[in-house]
Amino acid sequence: MGRAGYILRRLLKGVIVVLAIIVLNFFLIRAAPGDPAMALAGEAGAADAEYLAKLRQDFGLDRRLHEQLAIYMWGFVTLDLGYSYKHGQPVIKLIAERLPSTILLTITAYVLSLVLGVVFGTVAALRVNSWVDTTFTVLALVFYAVPLFWLALMSILLFSVVLDWLPAVGYATVGAGHTGFAHVLDVAHHMILPTVALSLFYLAVYARLARASVLEVSRQEFVTTARAKGVDEGRIVRAHILRNAILPVISMAGFQAGHLVGGTVIVETIFAWPGIGRLAFEAALGRDYTLLLGVFFLTSALVVVFNLLTDLIYTVVDPRIEVAA
Amino acid sequence: MTTRILVRWASLVAVTFALLGLGGAFAQPAPKRGGELHSLMNPEPGHLAIGLSLQVPSQVIGSKIMQSLVKYDYDFKPIPVLAESWTISPDGKTYTFKLRRNVKWHDGKPFTAKDVVFTTTELLKTHPLSRRVFARVEKTTATDDHTVVFQLKEPYAAFMTAFDPSSIPIYPAHLYEGTEYQKNPWNEKPIGTGPFKFAEWKKGSHIKLVRNDDYWKPGLPYLDAIYFHSIPDAAGRAIALEQGKVHFTSWGNIEGYDVARLKALPSLEMTTKGYEMIGVMMWLEFNYRKPPFNDVRFRKALAHAIDRKFIQQNIYYGLGKIPTGPFASVTKYYDSKVDTGWDFNPAKARQLLDEMGLKPDKDGVRLKTTLMPIAATYGEQFVRIGEYLKQALKDVGIDAPIVAVDAPTWIKRMGDWEYDLAVNFIGQYGDPELGVARTYISSNIQKGIPFNNMAGYANPKVDELFANGAVEMDEAKRAAIYREMQKVMVDDAVFVWLLEFEYPHFINKKFKNVIVNAHGNKDDFEAVHMVP
Numbered sequence: 001m002g003r004a005g006y007i008l009r010r011l012l013k014g015v016i017v018v019l020a021i022i023v024l025n026f027f028l029i030r031a032a033p034g035d036p037a038m039a040l041a042g043e044a045g046a047a048d049a050e051y052l053a054k055l056r057q058d059f060g061l062d063r064r065l066h067e068q069l070a071i072y073m074w075g076f077v078t079l080d081l082g083y084s085y086k087h088g089q090p091v092i093k094l095i096a097e098r099l100p101s102t103i104l105l106t107i108t109a110y111v112l113s114l115v116l117g118v119v120f121g122t123v124a125a126l127r128v129n130s131w132v133d134t135t136f137t138v139l140a141l142v143f144y145a146v147p148l149f150w151l152a153l154m155s156i157l158l159f160s161v162v163l164d165w166l167p168a169v170g171y172a173t174v175g176a177g178h179t180g181f182a183h184v185l186d187v188a189h190h191m192i193l194p195t196v197a198l199s200l201f202y203l204a205v206y207a208r209l210a211r212a213s214v215l216e217v218s219r220q221e222f223v224t225t226a227r228a229k230g231v232d233e234g235r236i237v238r239a240h241i242l243r244n245a246i247l248p249v250i251s252m253a254g255f256q257a258g259h260l261v262g263g264t265v266i267v268e269t270i271f272a273w274p275g276i277g278r279l280a281f282e283a284a285l286g287r288d289y290t291l292l293l294g295v296f297f298l299t300s301a302l303v304v305v306f307n308l309l310t311d312l313i314y315t316v317v318d319p320r321i322e323v324a325a
Numbered sequence: 326m327t328t329r330i331l332v333r334w335a336s337l338v339a340v341t342f343a344l345l346g347l348g349g350a351f352a353q354p355a356p357k358r359g360g361e362l363h364s365l366m367n368p369e370p371g372h373l374a375i376g377l378s379l380q381v382p383s384q385v386i387g388s389k390i391m392q393s394l395v396k397y398d399y400d401f402k403p404i405p406v407l408a409e410s411w412t413i414s415p416d417g418k419t420y421t422f423k424l425r426r427n428v429k430w431h432d433g434k435p436f437t438a439k440d441v442v443f444t445t446t447e448l449l450k451t452h453p454l455s456r457r458v459f460a461r462v463e464k465t466t467a468t469d470d471h472t473v474v475f476q477l478k479e480p481y482a483a484f485m486t487a488f489d490p491s492s493i494p495i496y497p498a499h500l501y502e503g504t505e506y507q508k509n510p511w512n513e514k515p516i517g518t519g520p521f522k523f524a525e526w527k528k529g530s531h532i533k534l535v536r537n538d539d540y541w542k543p544g545l546p547y548l549d550a551i552y553f554h555s556i557p558d559a560a561g562r563a564i565a566l567e568q569g570k571v572h573f574t575s576w577g578n579i580e581g582y583d584v585a586r587l588k589a590l591p592s593l594e595m596t597t598k599g600y601e602m603i604g605v606m607m608w609l610e611f612n613y614r615k616p617p618f619n620d621v622r623f624r625k626a627l628a629h630a631i632d633r634k635f636i637q638q639n640i641y642y643g644l645g646k647i648p649t650g651p652f653a654s655v656t657k658y659y660d661s662k663v664d665t666g667w668d669f670n671p672a673k674a675r676q677l678l679d680e681m682g683l684k685p686d687k688d689g690v691r692l693k694t695t696l697m698p699i700a701a702t703y704g705e706q707f708v709r710i711g712e713y714l715k716q717a718l719k720d721v722g723i724d725a726p727i728v729a730v731d732a733p734t735w736i737k738r739m740g741d742w743e744y745d746l747a748v749n750f751i752g753q754y755g756d757p758e759l760g761v762a763r764t765y766i767s768s769n770i771q772k773g774i775p776f777n778n779m780a781g782y783a784n785p786k787v788d789e790l791f792a793n794g795a796v797e798m799d800e801a802k803r804a805a806i807y808r809e810m811q812k813v814m815v816d817d818a819v820f821v822w823l824l825e826f827e828y829p830h831f832i833n834k835k836f837k838n839v840i841v842n843a844h845g846n847k848d849d850f851e852a853v854h855m856v857p
Contacts, residue, residue, distance in 0.1 A: 033730070033733065033737045034731075038775065046453035046776050048774060055451075088374070153560055156561070161564055169558075170554070174531045271558075272561055274529020
């Protein structure tokens, strides 16, 4: 069947997994006490029987559970993710509005942490037990251990309040009317703190993983053989050590890529970044079933896609692995 | 009587405007146009259709765009807005509103009586608060393009206090009639008659309103624009205010522990005025269906076991008033002479519990029960209140572990009567008939419905007094009814009324006229201006 067949089979499995996740989430969300009508009544601080009945009728919550599921799944098949109860708007529209800023933030943080993590980890491993190694190791441990919310708040305190170098919150300077390159610069300025806060944890993960992996591979016999043959040290590192040591990092990177969209609630909340994480969090608090299911669909689909991509990248990096096997 | 009322209102309005005008003329130069006010929305609302829900952030923003027939000063005296005058028939059953003639919707269409009739008879049919008001209306008629007559089934004394712009905003019939209101696209970009027009909504970031140059009050508003920023983290909000990036905050935008620090900043002024219309009270609620909560001695024992001053000083950092009864001090007919007299006296609490036969066991426990505080979603301070109450009750032998739940679960459990002791808070909306009655009248004991009489308290005398108070049009007689009612409820110790909230408004001193009436941040901001 070859690679195409493999991809097709995995995609089909992925569709089944995503559908199963949606059905599971559909019931899980409804198992939580309260419903959107109650949540809206809570925000209003007032309700009566007729008001709640009207809301439930509007949202279709007065139908039996299997009918609600059937309606939702039919909508899903016809690419309609439903209507948000709280926002009174199509879920697809709400997600589409927030997705770009989350992707911008997470991809930047992801690339930054992956590249720097691998570089720092490799350098530390190649100079094992030196001061460079100790410094990187200690920093990685600190970044790994410090809670994200604390790091974020302290970075705001230092760089926004005390030094006044960087904006504390937001995506861009509201009301400044920047356009073109000035807008790009403005957004970049606002991105620095959230990106760094989001990157440091993953940077530590990749650095520690890369260090351990490089150390392990560099002690293999084929590396010693290469050195004995007089191969250039740079080539040994690039072609022999890193090529092999990168596989566990790819596994981790693939795993985390799938979580890019859903794992940003804390950073988006603290830095007031207008992204998907906050949208999902607020949807959960408001029992906004359809919106939450929409975000769950997106995140689960991304996990499936990135897992597949990771396996495919494996075959490129290590030709010994055959996907069709 | 009708003429007298008219003359009285007209005089009052005239004097108020004259005083404002003179004060302005002598005290400071005339305000100039221009400037942008940056404020907050927390949490970001789902939409801005304030006629369809009571989300506070929607109301704060929507009230700059949409307007009602009147609004209210600090004493709930009506100020003309879309109605320029009104008359009340001698029998108190017919209200005739004369509407302004020069008002246009933001899309240029004229505002007419048809809009008022459509809003009050159709759009607000399911509004959780105002539908109760309009259920008392027999017939609503537009006798001409600028006259609306409400014919009530019986006199309703709260009718003229009910037109809070955030509860009864007038909607454009031409954009809503015949549509599915919840899904109407204008919910997101409302068209109103107010001083500010909707301009932009960058989801997750901000909402921008701009000046309505065709506003029906010539020369107003002063500001060019108002921005509402979404900053979900409390620390971020405080920093934005401190750095001058946000000029105005309200409600719980600022956590209690930041209040003293921010209050001391020379760039800011703080006021607790402007919450008169909402008048929020917090109390410890009992589930009357479960003994011993239906025993007044038990309820009074708990009242003496709780140090309400401690809550005010340590959890609310000095903000708020200790209630003297069921009415907030800002609510109409509040009587300060009626006082619970509940001093913090654990010995007295123990004595009352002893008298009831609730003796401590070998571990000192008299009663095992549970305590469900308000969900932390509404604010961190509610967690602290739960912790304090648990400790205070334990000191008198009541073991009440905390049931920690999120907001929808809290509402569901309260509505379904699945609690023993709970902390609750509710707005009183100016008139006891509009915001107080719903909690205490026995006809409001309905399972599955939050924010009604969830405790199951029933006293025929209280029911009768609320019924009489609703239809009594004579102010003095009405005050007497509510005075008696407060006494009865204090004697019953219906709940332990813990605190009347006083939220801080922080205002950057570059701006004036921000808080000017009972609506506070839910006012239209037509006269807000920058210091020249």
